[in-house]
Amino acid sequence: MHCGYFDRGVCRSCTRMGTPYGIQLEAKLANARTLLAAWPDAEWLSPMASRPDAFRNxxxxxxxxxxxxxxxxxxxxxxxxxxxxxxxxxxxxxxxxxxxxxxxxxxxxxxxxxxxxxxxxxxxxxxxxxxxxxxxxxxxxxxxxxxxxxxxxxxxxxxxxxxxxxxxxxxxxxxxxxxxxxxxxxxxxxETLEMRLGDRVLHLRPASFFQTNTEIAKGLYLQARDWIDQAGAKSILDLYCGVGGFALHVAAPGRRVHGIELSAPAVESARLSATEAGLTDVTFSVGDATAFVAAEVPDAIIVNPPRRGLGDKLCQTLESSAAGTIIYSSCNAATLAKDLGAMPAYGPTVFRLFDMFPQTDHYEVMVLLQRRQATRPKNT
CATH class of the missing domain: 2.40.50.1070 (OB fold (Dihydrolipoamide Acetyltransferase, E2P))
Structure with a gap:
């Protein structure tokens, strides 16, 4: 893709503008693999590519x-x-x-x-x-x-x-x-903008966060659903759930999902989406994801933090949570690597890069983590 604004020096926000898209994607994958090289045994799935233009919603x-x-x-x-x-x-x-x-x-x-x-x-x-x-x-x-x-x-x-x-x-x-x-x-x-992604509708209020690339966002949610299905998880906790993108997509009959989000309007939107979809086993609450205390040990936890990552406190909480599976969606592979290092009880088994931001150096990477222990404590 070429841009007249970039060529004239008017706007340089897209730092990779003019670089062939295939080369951009290869560079991002190489960067992610370098930052996450401490886990060489993990599998890397093929990256999910975006269209290089007209992608930003x-x-x-x-x-x-x-x-x-x-x-x-x-x-x-x-x-x-x-x-x-x-x-x-x-x-x-x-x-x-x-x-x-x-x-x-x-x-x-x-x-x-x-x-x-x-x-x-x-x-x-x-x-x-x-x-x-x-x-x-x-x-x-x-x-x-x-x-x-x-x-x-x-x-x-x-x-x-x-x-x-x-x-x-x-x-x-x-x-x-x-x-x-x-x-x-x-x-x-x-009051809300309806964002339909396949069989799910998310409700976006004016200040709600939603990914800038609709197709890649859908890919993230479906990848999480696939990993949750493979894990056979019956109870899932979704931290930093926002308007409920991950929680609503991993929902299934016989599966309990609970999302936690600091923004009350986002939680209200997520609840509306769940109600309209008839998902009675999907619930949401307003709260600080970094300070959550689970009433019981969930089978799986999904985390989608901001660029700063999870932080030491939440990493320690997750490390001691005893959940069998963690799915971590990150927009900053450097903080992801730091957080993974702080949770040695969990081993990354699969990584996948999602090109949310073509024409820049930024990307999303999602990782499937499995608890290294052979057994987990029973819920009390």
Whole structure:
């Protein structure tokens, strides 16, 4: 894939842009195998490749320019807006939506936020596309100053983009380098964006986390399901469960699954998905994954932590959990290696790389761990 923005030096976010995709994938696999070389006996499955372009299902666009000529993209070194609405790694549905959104900004006279002067209202446009082509649009505003105009002219945007399923305004009054604030105001549509993945539907609320590559996310969930089936697990604990992607996909008759997640809205979404699917043995609770205490020893534990990894405390908890199987999905092979080293009771048996982020050096890697002990303590 080649990108005009990259070639002109306008945007260099995709550090591997222009490198043939096969070479990118080989380099990622070599990097992962080097970082995880301490476990040479583990099997490496063939990596799951992505399409190299049009794979990204969400756009986090900084707004610049003026109400008459807004830009959606990034800021340059002088903090001026750089328009990236033709970005080739974004899905066609996202790219198609940008022109109507920019026209709406002009119509509603929403002043883009100017970082150097700290004036203006519209900081970011956050856009997510579901597998079915529906959109969730979030306007990140400095204040409510433009809110009445947004509401007044919103019908015109809904007419131009009938695929808008969720529209909100997020308030970020502070001047700091974050994407969104704590307050979300629903403007139109549903409370959630439905993300259908095969026979499961995940409900995404405005602040919910979901993987940026829909097809690769589906591959992760199905790989976990396959490993859980092979292990014959009847009880599964899913830590950092988010909106329930892993928990909902490994669910099966006669199998109990419980997910733990710190975000209450994400748990609410996961519960809704489980209810709609009729999964009565899949439950979720709000809690800190690093501080969980299992009521009984589960057959398997799934962990999907942020880039910083599990940390010493959770590694110690898992080390003493006596679960027969652990599935660890990681977006940082360096912290994964550190965590695996802190859990010597578990041996990695299978690794697989998932190319979630083409055109960059980043990737996901998932590992199947089996407890080395021949027997486990019985539940008490």
């Amino acid at each position: 969400k756009a986090k666009m900084v707004v610049g320019g003026t109400p008459d000529a807004p830009t959606l993209g990034i800021l340059d070194a002088a903090q001026h807006g750089v328009d990236l609405t033709g970005c080739g790694i974004l899905t066609p549905g996202l790219r198609f939506a940008f022109y109507p959104i920019k026209s709406f900004i002009t119509l509603a006279r929403i002043a883009p936020y100017d970082v150097p002067t700290r004036r203006g209202e519209l900081k970011h446009v956050l856009l997510t596309e579901s597998a079915a082509g529906e959109l969730m649009l979030r306007f990140v505003l400095r204040s409510t100053e433009a809110l009445s105009r947004v509401q007044k002219h919103l019908p015109s945007l809904l007419t131009a983009l009938p695929q808008l399923a969720v529209v909100t305004a997020n308030l970020l009054p502070e001047h700091k380098a974050v994407l969104e604030g704590a307050e979300e105001i629903r403007l139109s549509g549903n």
